[in-house]
Amino acid sequence: MNNRVKKKLLIDGNWIETEEYTNLISPYSGKVIAEIPIASSEDVNMAVKAAEQAKEIMAKMPAHQRAGILEKLVVLLTEKAEQAAEIIALEAAKPITTARVEVSRTIQTYKFAAEEAKRINGETVPLDAAPGGEGRVAFTLREPLGIIGAITPFNFPMNLVAHKIGPAIATGNTIVLKPASQTPLSAFFIGELLLEAGLPDGALNIVTGSGSVVGERITLDERINLITFTGSPPVGIGIRNKAGLKRVTLELGSNSAVIVDNGIDINKMIGRCVSGAFSYQGQVCISLQRIYVHENLYDSFIEKFLHETKKLKLGDPLDPSTDVSALINTRETDRVLAWIEEAQNGGAKIAVGGSVDGRVLQPTVLVDVNPSLKVSCQEVFAPIVTIEKFTTMEQAINMVNDSRFGLQAGIYTNDIHTALNAAEKLHVGGVLINDIPTFRVDNMPYGGVKESGMGREGIKYAVEEMTELKLIIFNRN
Numbered sequence: 038m039n040n041r042v043k044k045k046l047l048i049d050g051n052w053i054e055t056e057e058y059t060n061l062i063s064p065y066s067g068k069v070i071a072e073i074p075i076a077s078s079e080d081v082n083m084a085v086k087a088a089e090q091a092k093e094i095m096a097k098m099p100a101h102q103r104a105g106i107l108e109k110l111v112v113l114l115t116e117k118a119e120q121a122a123e124i125i126a127l128e129a130a131k132p133i134t135t136a137r138v139e140v141s142r143t144i145q146t147y148k149f150a151a152e153e154a155k156r157i158n159g160e161t162v163p164l165d166a167a168p169g170g171e172g173r174v175a176f177t178l179r180e181p182l183g184i185i186g187a188i189t190p191f192n193f194p195m196n197l198v199a200h201k202i203g204p205a206i207a208t209g210n211t212i213v214l215k216p217a218s219q220t221p222l223s224a225f226f227i228g229e230l231l232l233e234a235g236l237p238d239g240a241l242n243i244v245t246g247s248g249s250v251v252g253e254r255i256t257l258d259e260r261i262n263l264i265t266f267t268g269s270p271p272v273g274i275g276i277r278n279k280a281g282l283k284r285v286t287l288e289l290g291s292n293s294a295v296i297v298d299n300g301i302d303i304n305k306m307i308g309r310c311v312s313g314a315f316s317y318q319g320q321v322c323i324s325l326q327r328i329y330v331h332e333n334l335y336d337s338f339i340e341k342f343l344h345e346t347k348k349l350k351l352g353d354p355l356d357p358s359t360d361v362s363a364l365i366n367t368r369e370t371d372r373v374l375a376w377i378e379e380a381q382n383g384g385a386k387i388a389v390g391g392s393v394d395g396r397v398l399q400p401t402v403l404v405d406v407n408p409s410l411k412v413s414c415q416e417v418f419a420p421i422v423t424i425e426k427f428t429t430m431e432q433a434i435n436m437v438n439d440s441r442f443g444l445q446a447g448i449y450t451n452d453i454h455t456a457l458n459a460a461e462k463l464h465v466g467g468v469l470i471n472d473i474p475t476f477r478v479d480n481m482p483y484g485g486v487k488e489s490g491m492g493r494e495g496i497k498y499a500v501e502e503m504t505e506l507k508l509i510i511f512n513r514n
């Protein structure tokens with residue numbers, strides 16, 4: 038990619054320059070890769086105004102046309118998939134093989150959105166079930182809310198934008214998007230493709246700049262009808278507190294766990310656990326952070342896990358053989374090193390890793406970790422995993438549930454009763470039986486409980502969040 042390419046804001050179908058710019062730095066090389074506009078308050082105002090003006094066009098657009106735009110986007114993105122993956126790798130330091138997977142998933146997400154656009158249906162309501170309702174026929178419609186304010190994180194810069202733009206277009210809403218400051222290039226790229234795909238001017242506006250300024254302006258703007266936010270719990274909670282009467286969808290963080298029951302063939306699942314813990318440097322909302330292993334399997338599990346972890350290759354995200362690269366910025370690396378130090382001071386032992394090679398934090402396994410330590414009870418968002426033993430299943434389930442978060446949890450067991458019992462008792466948005474929690478495909482309902490958020494994504498479910506249910510009653514009396 039061209040060094041120091043100067044990007045523009047997308048407002049009302051035009052690429053607009055602004056007063057202030059900031060340098061975008063590659064997390065891996067530390068080099069400047071682009072100049073990114075910092076939207077002024079007037080820019081944000083214009084973006085919302087454009088979204089407001091496009092509302093009627095989008096709301097009246099027939100479903101087949103909304104689907105058609107998304108289908109065209111799928112074609113364009115498929116053609117440019119490798120370029121898209123390189124953008125993600127460069128701005129997010131996501132290993133290129135993982136970035137390619139993100140692009141394929143993004144294509145899937147927009148495909149699901151195109152399909153979902155054609156089946157936004159209501160239902161008939163039997164009003165005569167209530168005394169006094171005789172002679173009336175009722176049905177429901179789903180109408181677009183109006184303007185969707187979308188605020189997205191750095192870790193899946195293309196697919197998590199797709200989880201907001203896709204259902205918003207499918208439902209006939211307009212959008213003001215603020216991508217994460219570290220990863221705006223992926224969002225601009227999709228903006229270009231959507232214009233080419235025939236999206237009307239003003240239906241998608243992209244404003245960049247810091248979350249605390251630009252994100253906050255979007256959150257407070259009364260013309261916006263829904264804030265759909267994916268990011269960290271503190272920011273999400275702040276948004277919810279400031280959003281007033283707007284609808285708010287929050288997809289937040291987690292310290293996801295898996296339970297490994299007695300009798301499991303660990304050879305079959307150890308590779309998945311290692312990949313769940315260290316993929317994209319652990320910067321995944323459902324990254325595997327805590328592993329609870331039955332005491333009978335504990336020693337062999339540790340031995341095999343360490344063996345597999347040591348095989349991981351650290352390096353440049355653009356090198357196809359790289360498994361683990363740099364964290365998103367050096368502040369994050371410093372934070373994580375401090376958490377590792379706190380863990381050691383609190384009695385935890387480093388089984389492998391724990392230090393930095395160049396800009397890359399080594400995949401780190403910690404044992405004997407007290408649950409009150411940050412590496413266990415907070416979201417670590419780094420290539421760190423804790424492995425502890427348990428004696429009874431009740432104990433293991435309690436350890437998983439002893440968390441402020443509740444996004445997804447996994448349990449490996451051969452016992453159907455144990456599986457069903459865990460499915461009932463684990464307090465999370467999704468339970469995975471015989472899998473790690475780090476599993477997501479893009480049509481499944483996805484979201485958390487507790488500080489992991491509220492509302493669900495996965496196109497069909499986001500469609501519900503992004504539409505208003507309207508009731509129509511015919512009186513035939």
Ligand code: NAP
Nearest residue numbers: 190191216217218247248252253268269272288289290322
């Ligand atoms: P973040 O720091 O919370 O930022 C997310 C977005 O919010 C960014 O665009 C950020 O802008 C913006 N923002 C920051 N302060 C804001 C404010 N006061 N008002 C409005 N917007 C504001 O999160 P991140 O570090 O990018 O992403 C990592 C987090 O996302 C982790 O906690 C992870 O678990 C979570 N996540 C959750 C899911 C899920 O589906 N549940 C998926 C992926 C990630 P700037 O970039 O300019 O600060």
